[in-house]
Amino acid sequence: MNAELQIKKGRKYDQVIAGARAVFMREGFEGASVDEIARDAGVSKATLYSYFPDKQHLFLEVLKTECAAQSEVDVLFEQKGLSVEEKLAVICKKLITFLLSDFGQDMFRVCVAESKRFPDLGTAFYASGPKHWGEKISSFLCSDKARAVLDVEDPDLAADQLAQLCRTDLMLKVMFGIEQDPKEEEIDRIVDEAVRTFLARYVRAA
Structure with missing residues (x-):
């Protein structure tokens, strides 16, 4: 997996990150599904995939965003x-x-x-x-x-x-x-x- 993939930040980026954070914290990485993340974020799967190619990259972005914000x-x-x-x-x-x-x-x-x-x-x-x-x-x-x-x-x-x-x-x-x-x-x-x-x-x- 290429963890250095350039992630675009469009209008619903923060919404996707917030939904993904909630699901990952609730279900863990393996238990979290893309469908559930999309539902919590209030976006379609197509919108989610327009930002992130897979669940791993989404988790990495949540991790980096939260570490920067909270530390x-x-x-x-x-x-x-x-x-x-x-x-x-x-x-x-x-x-x-x-x-x-x-x-x-x-x-x-x-x-x-x-x-x-x-x-x-x-x-x-x-x-x-x-x-x-x-x-x-x-x-x-x-x-x-x-x-x-x-x-x-x-x-x-x-x-x-x-x-x-x-x-x-x-x-x-x-x-x-x-x-x-x-x-x-x-x-x-x-x-x-x-x-x-x-x-x-x-x-x-x-």
């Missing part, structure tokens, strides 16, 4: 006036919130379940989510402002370490339905510990 990662890294410690805290808070969101959880489940049969799905999820976050964090760690405070030799590894500090047991509890509505204080505690641990490893010696 807010580009806007996040453009925030001004924050200290390095404050920026790290904001990064961790946004990342944890994204990981715990219904969308983040649902997409993770679907992509893990289908990645063996449809490797492009797992690749697209990784590229749109974890990889994109990692690249942005690494770029921040390479900035003059961060380098004035942190001693980071391998920014890609350090970015991954920061992200992993955010993937605590809480993520598994939410995924398995053990905890459905994490308290803000619990998330803030994880953020605080992640930043403190990261700084303990990388802050420059006085």
Whole structure:
């Protein structure tokens, strides 16, 4: 499958994406049918196929669109006036919130379940989510402002370490339905510990 197919965006594009998102989240990738997606989107199958040649490309477009909309990662890294410690805290808070969101959880489940049969799905999820976050964090760690405070030799590894500090047991509890509505204080505690641990490893010696 050519995942890089150029998708046209006509008058009913958003309508198709919204319908497809609802069905994929409800039925999973394999359980979702093109007929059902067309019904939820309120369009004909012919209209749907005029945008997307198959279900795989439609899912990939939903994935990329939702990751871009919900992670807010580009806007996040453009925030001004924050200290390095404050920026790290904001990064961790946004990342944890994204990981715990219904969308983040649902997409993770679907992509893990289908990645063996449809490797492009797992690749697209990784590229749109974890990889994109990692690249942005690494770029921040390479900035003059961060380098004035942190001693980071391998920014890609350090970015991954920061992200992993955010993937605590809480993520598994939410995924398995053990905890459905994490308290803000619990998330803030994880953020605080992640930043403190990261700084303990990388802050420059006085």
